[in-house]
Structures are given as C-alpha cells and as structure tokens.
Amino acid sequence: MSSVLVVMEQRGDGKWHRVSLEALAAGQKLAAELGVGCSVAVVGEAGGLVAELAALAGVDVWWVKHELLAKYSADGWVAALQQLVAEAKPGYVVFPHTYQVRDYAPALATRMGQVLISDVTAIGAGPVFTRQWMQGKLNAEYRHVGDGVCLVSVQAGSFQDRGQGPGPRVQKAGEVREFVPVIEVGQIRTRAGEPFREAAQTVDLSAAQVIVSVGRGIGEQENLAMVEELAAAMGAELAASRPICDAGWLPMERQVGSSGQTVAPKVYMAVGISGAIQHLVGMKGAKTVIAINKDEAAPIFEIADVGVVGDLFEIVPALTKALKAGA
Amino acid sequence: MKIVVAVKQVPERDAVVRVGADGRSVDESDLAWTMNEPDAYALEEALQLKERAGEGEIVVLCAGPERVVSTLREALAKGADRAIHVVVPEEGEGSLGTRDALGVATLLADAARAEAADLVLTGLQSDDLGAGQTGVVMAELLGVPHATLVLAVELVDGGLRVKRELEDGWFQQVEMPLPALLTVQSGGNKLRYATLMGIKRAKLKETRAVEAGASGPRVDEVLKVAAPERVKRTEMLTGSADEIAAKIVAKLKMLR
Structure with a gap:
C-alpha cells in the first residue's frame, strides 16, 4: 500500500x-x-x-x-x-x-x-x-x-x-x-539562535493601492530615476524585485517576493521584471497587473492582465509624460 | 583555510530558451552561458573570507562539458586560486542531463572530498533547473554540517557563525563546527568584477581536469519539457510608445 x-x-x-x-x-x-x-x-x-x-x-x-x-x-x-x-x-x-x-x-x-x-x-x-x-x-x-x-x-x-x-x-x-x-x-551539529528582524520596517507596501515595481530590465542604477518619476506621476509606491535590492539600488524593505513583502494592490505595474516565481508569489494577489518587458516569453506575461512587449526606456518616459499631461 | 566553491554554468538570463529535439531537455545549440548568479555570491563570500583572514586558498569547482572552462576562468580572474573541472560529455551517456540532483552532487562531492577543504560554499539554487538541492546533498555526502540561505559568514574559534535568511524578512544566526558547507543567498555582498590584472593572472593559474565517474540510474526521470500554457488572457498593447502610454493611461483611469 x-x-x-x-x-x-x-x-x-x-x-x-x-x-x-x-x-x-x-x-x-x-x-x-x-x-x-x-x-x-x-x-x-x-x-x-x-x-x-x-x-x-x-x-x-x-x-x-x-x-x-x-x-x-x-x-x-x-x-x-x-x-x-x-x-x-x-x-x-x-x-x-x-x-x-x-x-x-x-x-x-x-x-x-x-x-x-x-x-x-x-x-x-x-x-x-x-x-x-x-x-x-x-x-x-x-x-x-x-x-x-x-x-x-x-x-x-x-x-x-x-x-x-x-x-x-x-x-x-x-x-x-x-x-x-x-x-x-x-x-545535532548546528546550533541555531532565535529568529530576529533587522531595523524596523518603515515601508509597508502591503497597504499600497498602486505599486510600480522595477526589475533587472532597468539595467543600471542611474536609470532608476525614470521609474521613480513614473511612480510619482502615478501616485504609486515604488517597489522592486530581489536583484535590484541585492545590488543595493533600492533598500531591501522595498522588495516584493518570497523573501520580501507580499502585496495586493489594485494596480501593480511591473517594469522590466521577468516574473521569476520568487517574485510572483509576492504579488499574485494584485487585482490588475500591467507588465512592460522586452521579452515576450517572460513569465510575467502569464499572470499579467495588460502586457506591453517593448523597450521600457521608451515606454516609461512616454507614460510619465502622458500621466503628467492628463493630471 | 581552504575553501572550495562549487559553481554551475547556466544559460544567460535573457537567453531565448527552446525545447530540445527530444522534447525533454533544453536546446543548447544557440545559448550563451554564464556563472549561476547565486554561485557568484558564494564565490564573493569566499573571496571576502580569505581577504579578511589574510590567508587561505580558494578552489573553484565546476562539473560540465568543455564550455564550463570559461566560467572557471571567470572565477579565477575574480580571485580564486585554482580550478577543478569535472569533465562530463556535452550530451549522451554521462552528460549532466543523464544525472539527477544526487548524481551531479556526487560528482562535486567526490572532487571536494579529495581537497579536504575546511569550508565548501555554493549558491542556494541554480537559475536553470532551480532544484535548490545540490549544496545540501553535497553536505550529506561529505558528512559535514550545513546551513542554507546564508547572507553573512563569520569565523569563530574552531567554527562558523552565519546569518541565514528565514521567510518574510526574518533572519537567524546559526553556529557550527568546521568543516562545513554553506549555500549562499544572493544579496549578502556586492559582486565584484574581474580586473584586467585579474584576467591576466588567471591565465597562469591551474585548472585541473578530472574525469567524471560513471553515471548511475536516475531516481527521477524527465518525461517532457514544454513552454507553459498561458492560463490568463493578457491584453497586449501595441503601437508607438506614445500610443501605448495613452492606452495605459486610459486603463488606469478605469481601474481607479
């Protein structure tokens, strides 16, 4: 049996x-x-x-x-x-x-x-x-x-x-x-200490209604400003996938995913995020996912409601401009 | 202190991956290869441990066909002292694809055992198959204690104190005696680039090829590999950047 x-x-x-x-x-x-x-x-x-x-x-x-x-x-x-x-x-x-x-x-x-x-x-x-x-x-x-x-x-x-x-x-x-x-x-060859947290978290992404999240596709730290500007224009919290935080470009507390925060906003805009499972588990609860990625085979498109296959370096500034014009 | 760092060569992250002709593997004919990123963090941890201690030897270890030599060379250029290449055929009998996680870990553990290292480091998982097991299986085969998802390593008398990541933003210290094996999580350190000097020096460093043992039968079998079916209907927006932007703005107005 x-x-x-x-x-x-x-x-x-x-x-x-x-x-x-x-x-x-x-x-x-x-x-x-x-x-x-x-x-x-x-x-x-x-x-x-x-x-x-x-x-x-x-x-x-x-x-x-x-x-x-x-x-x-x-x-x-x-x-x-x-x-x-x-x-x-x-x-x-x-x-x-x-x-x-x-x-x-x-x-x-x-x-x-x-x-x-x-x-x-x-x-x-x-x-x-x-x-x-x-x-x-x-x-x-x-x-x-x-x-x-x-x-x-x-x-x-x-x-x-x-x-x-x-x-x-x-x-x-x-x-x-x-x-x-x-x-x-x-x-028992190892001795484990009590679990602890680092300094108190100051960013609570779990309550955010709109999140703009940035991933590896952004390429360089200097390019982050472009996404920050978009987040500001959308009235959104800025978040990131793990590699961005690993590189120290954004603080760890802005990380969404299995090792970061779990979020459930109305709108989650994923910019240059391929959608590895470790990221997806942190944002699957979003009501609407909008994904911008140059790779049409990126797994993020499997869960996106709205997708754009294209160059984020063209689309993000255009979007920021359009949002500002419409505001 | 002697540290063995086990690394894997994986397809580049942006690679367009196709299913192999047999329908149960990845088509490797057109791929560009790189060091598995978590393994790069393991190497970085080793380099920093050696720098802090002011002494020691770092041996980088990789199993694979001829192509993995480029990844070993990259590790040497970053500062590893010598390299061991466990040679397996590109395809067919004995290739990596014919070995399961236990089989591949056995190859690496055998080579590491011969080095009698104080510490074995590897990444917590690979970016290609993502089984997340090789390190832990190696520890078991080597008969040494281990810790996984390690972000920081400290030498304390006769042993190690590591900081490991738990879920949801929690951490934990774990202590253990040496020899030991750690699987390293990304983000604990900043990765270095190889310097020109490093690349030059790498050419003078030893890379030893060892023949892989025969592969036993797999415990698991891959039956089929395919692109995932799309379950969700995604509305794809097309047009110029400005047209796409206007469409997104219209969507956002509806959603809020």
Whole structure:
C-alpha cells in the first residue's frame, strides 16, 4: 500500500505555515488519485494544532516528538523523518516547499538514496510532477523511478487549500499517534539562535493601492530615476524585485517576493521584471497587473492582465509624460 | 583555510530558451552561458573570507562539458586560486542531463572530498533547473554540517557563525563546527568584477581536469519539457510608445 504522508510545518506563533495546508491539499489529491490513504506528520512542538488537524481534516497524524526536536535543526529533522518513513512506509512524502524544507529535505532524500522532486507546481495522473525550469520559462514533467519512496515538495500558491481549515468536511476525526525517534545530542551539529528582524520596517507596501515595481530590465542604477518619476506621476509606491535590492539600488524593505513583502494592490505595474516565481508569489494577489518587458516569453506575461512587449526606456518616459499631461 | 566553491554554468538570463529535439531537455545549440548568479555570491563570500583572514586558498569547482572552462576562468580572474573541472560529455551517456540532483552532487562531492577543504560554499539554487538541492546533498555526502540561505559568514574559534535568511524578512544566526558547507543567498555582498590584472593572472593559474565517474540510474526521470500554457488572457498593447502610454493611461483611469 503506497500511501501518502504529508509533512506539515508549523510556525513559531502556533499557526500552520500557509504552504503546509496547500501541501496537505496536494497530498490528499494525490492520495485520492492513487486510491490510497493520506496521513500527516508533524515534527516537534505543535501545541493544539495536532488535535485540531486530526479533527478537522480527518487524517491520521504522526506526531514526532523528542526533546531534541524542540527547536528546528536539519540534523534533527532528517534523523526523525528517516525513522518515521521507515516506520510508516509511505510510497509518497509530500512537503511544503518552504525555506525549512529546502534546508533538510534534500539531505533526507540523500540518506534514503532518493532525490527530492522539488518546488512542484502541479501533479498529474501517473503521477507526473510538474516543476519549472529556466525561472518559469519552461515546465518540466518528472516521474519517480524505482521502488523507493518518492519525495515531493510543492510550491506556494500552486495547490488550493480548501479555505475553512484543512481538508473536506469529515465524518470521523483522525487518530493521533505519537512517534518518538532515537536521536542523540551529538547528532545535532548546528546550533541555531532565535529568529530576529533587522531595523524596523518603515515601508509597508502591503497597504499600497498602486505599486510600480522595477526589475533587472532597468539595467543600471542611474536609470532608476525614470521609474521613480513614473511612480510619482502615478501616485504609486515604488517597489522592486530581489536583484535590484541585492545590488543595493533600492533598500531591501522595498522588495516584493518570497523573501520580501507580499502585496495586493489594485494596480501593480511591473517594469522590466521577468516574473521569476520568487517574485510572483509576492504579488499574485494584485487585482490588475500591467507588465512592460522586452521579452515576450517572460513569465510575467502569464499572470499579467495588460502586457506591453517593448523597450521600457521608451515606454516609461512616454507614460510619465502622458500621466503628467492628463493630471 | 581552504575553501572550495562549487559553481554551475547556466544559460544567460535573457537567453531565448527552446525545447530540445527530444522534447525533454533544453536546446543548447544557440545559448550563451554564464556563472549561476547565486554561485557568484558564494564565490564573493569566499573571496571576502580569505581577504579578511589574510590567508587561505580558494578552489573553484565546476562539473560540465568543455564550455564550463570559461566560467572557471571567470572565477579565477575574480580571485580564486585554482580550478577543478569535472569533465562530463556535452550530451549522451554521462552528460549532466543523464544525472539527477544526487548524481551531479556526487560528482562535486567526490572532487571536494579529495581537497579536504575546511569550508565548501555554493549558491542556494541554480537559475536553470532551480532544484535548490545540490549544496545540501553535497553536505550529506561529505558528512559535514550545513546551513542554507546564508547572507553573512563569520569565523569563530574552531567554527562558523552565519546569518541565514528565514521567510518574510526574518533572519537567524546559526553556529557550527568546521568543516562545513554553506549555500549562499544572493544579496549578502556586492559582486565584484574581474580586473584586467585579474584576467591576466588567471591565465597562469591551474585548472585541473578530472574525469567524471560513471553515471548511475536516475531516481527521477524527465518525461517532457514544454513552454507553459498561458492560463490568463493578457491584453497586449501595441503601437508607438506614445500610443501605448495613452492606452495605459486610459486603463488606469478605469481601474481607479
């Protein structure tokens, strides 16, 4: 019986990581297609989340507990999950593609002689797993080969969590089983400090109604002024994709994307942004996306409502001029 | 301190990518190549660590066909001391495409192990396949502790203290003993350009070619590669810059 095991991730504040619920949705869909059962694993401290999950989603939960799992470490998680997989013997393990999963799941896969099929955006019959190549310019379909367990992580925003908590309405609550792995102090080779933030954020892009966002296409720092002028003419907040902030051209707090802010304005104008997934997850919630990019194959056009394939160095000044004339 | 930096050569960011004739790979015939950007940040971190320590050796490591020598040379020009080229065929049996993430990481780990480095650095993911696993898999194969998404590295007695990025603007310090492996996030440092002097010196530095081991069977198989289907209907605006500008202004008026 090649059942599906979903490894959930909880956050420090006693809530699920959002992508966990999406991973559960993906795991349940996969299990339904394969006609097998779906259970869940929760590692470490989880408070009331475990009982709530079993009751709401009707899934059986493995609660992996050990004093050395009070705090996340890759070594602890790899050791614990390797033992759980040996005990539960799933055919498939589904993870949310979070920073934490990226930190330990490849090592877990290696220890089992497997390869994580990472950052999956769709699961089709077979099962066939779709993941992006070339920053979203291509889709590649993968299949797991061999008898071993198949490990998959799913991309944020790709699988619908059903809204009212995890899972469909259930008749029967799931069963919670505690699993205590064998881990020794010496196995945990890293020591992690408490999470912290840098200086207080002064720019809150999440409340902005109109955002002009600039990406790599701008080429040089000197050219930013042109986009700043456009933002001013539109009455918009200025934002950027990661490379612009990495280069120090704009402060990190203006970054939109998985490592920056998540925004949901009425209008999001993407100037010279190709639309790598790390950026798209931060602005998918925008009501209307207007994209200007010279590359018609840029993934940003897949989510844009209005698109312009062209030279931003001509279009941006023309637009600023037109806005000023119309004001 | 000896640092191995594992880098990958990837298609240039603006490259027009086409699906290969077999329908399950990228057509490489017309591509321009460059160093994977997160790996460039890993190299930069290594260079700065060496500069701060005032001593040390940086060995840059890349697996791929003949073309990757240009990327190794770029790393040497920026300041790496020597290079190791794990040679795999351009295509067919044993080429990178016939190896999965574990297979490629095994090639790199084998070469790194032979160097007995104190620290192995690599980028957090590649801009082409984007699996984001090579570094972590290498750490596991080498049997050393690791940290991912690293923005800053500090040497503390006998070990490392790194700042790693968490999600949503949070960070964390992690400490570990050496030897260790770190995957580097972009933006922690500013990338340097190679100087003319650096380019000249690079020509005198050693690039050692080592033959890649045979490739085992893949654990995963790529069945099909295709351009994504457009799900959303995008209204494309055309015309002169002024005409497009007028159309956008009209749209904006409707939207607000």
